[in-house]
Amino acid sequence: MRKLLPAPGPLRPLALATLLSRVGNGLLMTISVLYFTRVVGLSIAQVGLGLTVAGLFGLLASIPFGHLADRRGPRTLFVVLSLLMSATAVLYIVIGTFWQFLAVATVVVVLDRGSNAVRFALIAGVVQGPERVGARAYLRSMTNIGVTAGAGLGAIALSFGTATSYRLMFGLYVVLGVIAALVVLAVPRVAPQPRTDGPVWIxxxxxxxxxxxxxxxxxxxxxxxxxxxxxxxxxxxxxxxxxxxxxxxxxxxxxxxxxxxxxxxxxxxxxxxxxxxxxxxxxxxxxxxxxxxxxxxxxxxxxxxxxxxxxxxxxxxxxxxxxxxxxxxxxxxxxxxxxxxxxxxxxxxxxxxxxxxxxxxxxxxxxxxxxxxxxxxxxxxxxxxxxxxxxxxxxxxxxxxxx
The missing domain is CATH 1.20.1250.20 (MFS general substrate transporter like domains)
Structure with a gap:
């Protein structure tokens, strides 16, 4: 079992947080479209349009949040963004219109893309040199394992096919996200980068x-x-x-x-x-x-x-x-x-x-x-x-x- 774990250090809590959060991602990948169409009552076209618009806003999030991670330090920022994303995702349980779906999806995607950039900055801060590649590779393995496990949990909701079963899965996604964010607090703090002369958006x-x-x-x-x-x-x-x-x-x-x-x-x-x-x-x-x-x-x-x-x-x-x-x-x-x-x-x-x-x-x-x-x-x-x-x-x- 120890051979499956990374060496003691910051990578272990990062791996656990990745596994937990990706279980939640795999779960949503399995049930979200069916939930939005069958339970909320949106059309496939509305879901596709909403996710596309949210994705466009998400493109604008990575660089500013990454820059903020340099200025403020990535660990606490990542935890804050992850908790905000989980809190916003709770609203999926109560939405009932396209515009509500669009608003919630946009905020969730912006926070998700921003937290991803901050997460990579955190990895760069706590793992040095060639070890960064091994760390990213290990975390990607955890991602695949988590998504597969989450898809299996999502299949349980699909087998019941009720609004309650779908909403319980969204609730589980939120809980996993909160736990994953708190686990990251076990990663050592990375000091903010000092300000330098020259252009900001280097x-x-x-x-x-x-x-x-x-x-x-x-x-x-x-x-x-x-x-x-x-x-x-x-x-x-x-x-x-x-x-x-x-x-x-x-x-x-x-x-x-x-x-x-x-x-x-x-x-x-x-x-x-x-x-x-x-x-x-x-x-x-x-x-x-x-x-x-x-x-x-x-x-x-x-x-x-x-x-x-x-x-x-x-x-x-x-x-x-x-x-x-x-x-x-x-x-x-x-x-x-x-x-x-x-x-x-x-x-x-x-x-x-x-x-x-x-x-x-x-x-x-x-x-x-x-x-x-x-x-x-x-x-x-x-x-x-x-x-x-x-x-x-x-x-x-x-x-x-x-x-």
Missing amino acids: ALRDRGYLAVGALNAAISIHYSVIDVAIPLWVVEHTDAPHWAAAVPLIVNAAGVAVLQVRASRGIVDTTSAARATRTAGLLLLASMVLFAAASAGAALVAVAVLVIAASVQTAGELLQSSGSFLLGFDLALEQAQGQYQGVWNTSTSVSSMVAPSIMALLPLGLGVPGWIVLGGWFALVGVLFVPVVRWASGRRLAVAERG
Whole structure:
């Protein structure tokens, strides 16, 4: 059991807090849409519009809250934001109109995106150097375990299908969020960064960091392949049984939970991170070709190809995420980690917003050619990482030497 735990220190309470909060996230991912439509009475279009508007406001939250973490210290700010988010989420239980839903969802998403940026600043403050990558990898494993467990709890509510069962799950989400926030108080306090002369929004002026962040957003589109494109692809374009739509998700979740920490061990600097991301792009290309090939075989062949494709995709994801962990930290200036993590978090948020539309246009809209185009995109972006990261690292070193 001890081998499953991180070494004694700040990572242990962070891991427990992550596990608890992600159980709540997995729970809501399972029940929220059905609750809003069946219990509150909103239409699918209203739910989609509300979440889109909330997501747009959320994009504006990461950088300011990250900057505030630099100025005030990330630990207490993270706890405050997490408690405020839990308190606001309680209102989901009593909303009854679209406008109430929109208001609550917007506040929750803004606090969620802001707290994520602050959380990354907290990790940067309590874990140093190459250990940051291992810490992020371990926390991502906890995330997958928590989301899976939360989905199982959500399934209990779905089996009952009553308004009370849904509301009890929202209540459990709030309780888990409060406990997770309080657990973070066991993490050592990180001192605020001293004020320095020069521009305030230094991360937004760092062209090297912004360029790598843009590439990270471009390749992170692959996260939507498993949960957005694959279910419809399997059901509508292959001879595999419908239950096979869940197979790639299971392979991916299990692979990340078990192998994320191991995959991060060889990534120790920006050069190795860029090369790992280049390899990830090529693996993602191969997996897209395999997913497309699943439409050409009989049922058993299609299932086997889906398993292989998901395994290759997961290998690419493990390398890409590990490289992202290091680049997001190491290309940032230490005195503004919160602000930089806000920029990095914004890049991934943009990716998650546009990815469903790209899935609809390419693999689901064009079929096999769309899969090939998508895979080529991942490979191209992965290859670009090496020269762009080299350029950004040179700029980062020059700034550090001047400072």
